Amino acid sequence: xxxxxxxxxxxxxxxxxxxxxxxxxxxxxxxxxxxxxxxxxxxxxxxxxxxxxxxxxxxxxxxxxxxxxxxxxxxxxxxxxxxxxxxxxxxxxxxxxxxxxxxxxxxxxxxxxx
Amino acid sequence: xxxxxxxxxxxxxxxxxxxxxxxxxxxxxxxxxxxxxxxxxxxxxxxxxxxxxxxxxxxxxxxxxxxxxxxxxxxxxxxxxxxxxxxxxxxxxxxxxxxxxxxxxxxxxxxx
Numbered sequence: 365x366x367x368x369x370x371x372x373x374x375x376x377x378x379x380x381x382x383x384x385x386x387x388x389x390x391x392x393x394x395x396x397x398x399x400x401x402x403x404x405x406x407x408x409x410x411x412x413x414x415x416x417x418x419x420x421x422x423x424x425x426x427x428x429x430x431x432x433x434x435x436x437x438x439x440x441x442x443x444x445x446x447x448x449x450x451x452x453x454x455x456x457x458x459x460x461x462x463x464x465x466x467x468x469x470x471x472x473x474x475x476x477x478x
Numbered sequence: 479x480x481x482x483x484x485x486x487x488x489x490x491x492x493x494x495x496x497x498x499x500x501x502x503x504x505x506x507x508x509x510x511x512x513x514x515x516x517x518x519x520x521x522x523x524x525x526x527x528x529x530x531x532x533x534x535x536x537x538x539x540x541x542x543x544x545x546x547x548x549x550x551x552x553x554x555x556x557x558x559x560x561x562x563x564x565x566x567x568x569x570x571x572x573x574x575x576x577x578x579x580x581x582x583x584x585x586x587x588x589x590x
Contacts, residue, residue, distance in 0.1 A: 395575070399580075404486075404582070405582065406482065406565075406579075406580045406581055406582045406583070407522070407565075407580040409577070409578065409579075412575050414574070414575055419573065419574050419575050420573065420575060420577075454521055454522075458576075461574065461575035461576060462571060462574060462575050462576055463576060464509075464510045464527070464569070464576070465576065466512070466524040467524075467578065469521035469522050469523070470521060471520070471521050472521055
C-alpha cells in the first residue's frame with residue numbers, strides 16, 4: 365500500500381456524462397498531482413497542488429476541472445469528455461511540491477469514454 | 479526533440495543476465511533524476527534516485543552524465559520479478575514546484 369487511494373478504480377462514461385475522480389492520501393503530504401497515462405505515451409502531468417493551491421495547470425482542456433478542498437483530498441471533475449480522454453488517471457502526492465521528493469502514486473482510475 | 483528519450487524495448491533477457499537501460503533528457507537545467515518502476519497495469523513506484531557520483535542499491539546501479547545529458551540503469555543478476563517497465567524521470571525546479579517529466583519507459587522481460 366502506498367498510502368494514496370483512488371476511487372473509482374474503473375469508470376465508463378458517455379460523452380455527455382459528468383463524473384468525478386477522487387484521490388486521498390494518508391501520508392501527511394502537502395503536494396498532490398494529477399497525471400494522465402495513455403497507451404504508448406509517457407505520463408502527462410495535468411495539475412499540481414501545493415498546500416491546496418493550484419500551482420500548475422499544464423494546458424489541460426477545461427472539461428477537466430480539479431478541486432483540492434484540503435491537503436489530503438484531490439478531485440478531478442469530468443464533463444463532456446471525448447473518446448481520446450480514455451486513459452489511466454493517476455494521482456500522486458509528495459511531502460512538498462518543491463524539492464527532491466519521491467512522488468507516491470495511487471493505483472489509478474482507468475477511464476473509458478464511450 | 480522529446481524531453482526524455484528511452485528505448486521502449488522490450489528487452490528480453492534470461493534470468494541471471496546483466497541488462498542496461500539508457501535515457502537522454504533535453505533540458506540541461508534538470509536538477510534531480512530518478513528511476514521509477516511500473517508493473518503492468520499498476521502505478522509507478524520509485525526505484526532509486528540518480529546522483530552524479532553514481533549510486534548503487536543491491537543489484538541496481540544508476541549513473542548520471544550531466545555533460546551528455548544521459549542517465550543509465552544497470553541491473554545485475556536479473557530476476558523474474560524485475561520484469562516491469564522502467565521510467566526515466568528528470569526533474570526541474572520551476573514556477574515554485576518540482577516539475578517532473580516521465581519518459582515512456584523501457585520494458586524489461588526476464589525469462590526463465
